[in-house]
Amino acid sequence: MSNHSEKPANARDDWTIDQGWSDYTADEHVVWDLLYKRQMDVLPGRAAPEFLEGLKALDLGKGGIPEFEAMSDELESLTGWRVVAVPGLVPDEVFFDHLANRRFPAGQFIRKRNELDYLQEPDVFHDVFGHVPMLTNPVFADYMEAYGKGGLRSLDFAALKNLAALYWYTVEFGLIQTDEGLRIYGAGIVSSKTESIFALEDPSPNRIGFDLERLMKTDYRIDDFQQTYFVIDSYKQLFDATVKTDFAPIYDRMQGKFALKPEDVVANDAVITRGSQAYAKAGGRLAPVDGSK
Numbered sequence: 001m002s003n004h005s006e007k008p009a010n011a012r013d014d015w016t017i018d019q020g021w022s023d024y025t026a027d028e029h030v031v032w033d034l035l036y037k038r039q040m041d042v043l044p045g046r047a048a049p050e051f052l053e054g055l056k057a058l059d060l061g062k063g064g065i066p067e068f069e070a071m072s073d074e075l076e077s078l079t080g081w082r083v084v085a086v087p088g089l090v091p092d093e094v095f096f097d098h099l100a101n102r103r104f105p106a107g108q109f110i111r112k113r114n115e116l117d118y119l120q121e122p123d124v125f126h127d128v129f130g131h132v133p134m135l136t137n138p139v140f141a142d143y144m145e146a147y148g149k150g151g152l153r154s155l156d157f158a159a160l161k162n163l164a165a166l167y168w169y170t171v172e173f174g175l176i177q178t179d180e181g182l183r184i185y186g187a188g189i190v191s192s193k194t195e196s197i198f199a200l201e202d203p204s205p206n207r208i209g210f211d212l213e214r215l216m217k218t219d220y221r222i223d224d225f226q227q228t229y230f231v232i233d234s235y236k237q238l239f240d241a242t243v244k245t246d247f248a249p250i251y252d253r254m255q256g257k258f259a260l261k262p263e264d265v266v267a268n269d270a271v272i273t274r275g276s277q278a279y280a281k282a283g284g285r286l287a288p289v290d291g292s293k
């Protein structure tokens with residue numbers, strides 16, 4: 001299945017476009033500020049310290065949609081990463097090649113006021129607010145480059161879905177154990193107010209200690225809150241477990257299939273929370289609103 005539309009006429013061969021920062025309307029900058037404040041209502045005490053430090057280092061709260069070139073100059077001085085504008089989802093090999101070269105492809109558009117909570121394609125808020133702060137952390141920055149290189153390698157195997165699960169359960173929906181308790185580093189969680197609370201506090205989802213192969217063979221939700229969150233002990237653990245392991249045998253074993261469902265808990269799991277799955281069983285975000293309460 002194609003996870004992108006056709007390359008727009010205004011996109012370059014690498015699918016990048018000019019951000020056109022001066023073309024954003026005043027209201028689009030207000031939408032950024034609205035989303036930023038909404039997230040910062042819930043993220044202190046929930047987001048990983050490295051995420052909050054990254055937000056500050058790049059001054060993403062100074063007001064308005066960040067200008068990618070200036071933000072990239074600061075980011076590049078910290079970890080060598082730059083942010084490039086793309087129209088939306090790009091083909092796998094294009095995505096991986098950008099990451100392998102320390103270029104993070106960020107959506108140029110911003111969501112409308114009537115789609116604040118959920119949107120299909122990653123917009124500038126999800127990508128820049130959600131993903132970019134963690135790129136200021138040297139170990140995570142190295143992991144993301146390695147993931148890109150690994151992605152290019154994975155194209156030689158029929159196991160892209162298993163590698164995609166790794167991105168999904170770490171970069172998008174990862175949790176990290178800290179001395180103060182569980183914290184969020186996944187971009188998909190930090191860019192969602194409701195999932196930021198759900199992922200840490202709701203008894204519904206499983207929370208399971210990071211195990212590379214267990215994670216890569218687990219299916220995931222793309223349309224609702226996760227039913228399982230994986231927890232790393234450190235970004236170094238994540239880096240060491242992935243960069244130093246040859247995935248070829250894993251790809252051969254998994255063949256692009258998911259042996260486990262999103263809600264499964266299995267024998268060797270390092271179970272932190274055995275979830276009730278009450279949220280998913282009640283229909284998730286499409287559950288009928290119970291007017292009787």
Ligand SMILES: C[C@H](O)[C@H](O)[C@H]1CNc2nc(N)[nH]c(=O)c2N1
Binds near residue numbers: 086088093095
């Ligand atoms: C597995 C696959 O590479 C992954 O879903 C990619 C596809 N293309 C993308 N394109 C953009 N712009 N952003 C993304 O996060 C992704 N994800």
Ligand SMILES: N[C@@H](Cc1ccccc1)C(=O)O
Binds near residue numbers: 147154166242246
């Ligand atoms: N070790 C993986 C490459 C990779 C590194 C880091 C993250 C994801 C994938 C391989 O052998 O293909």
Ligand SMILES: [Fe+2]
Binds near residue numbers: 127188
């Ligand atoms: Fe994302």
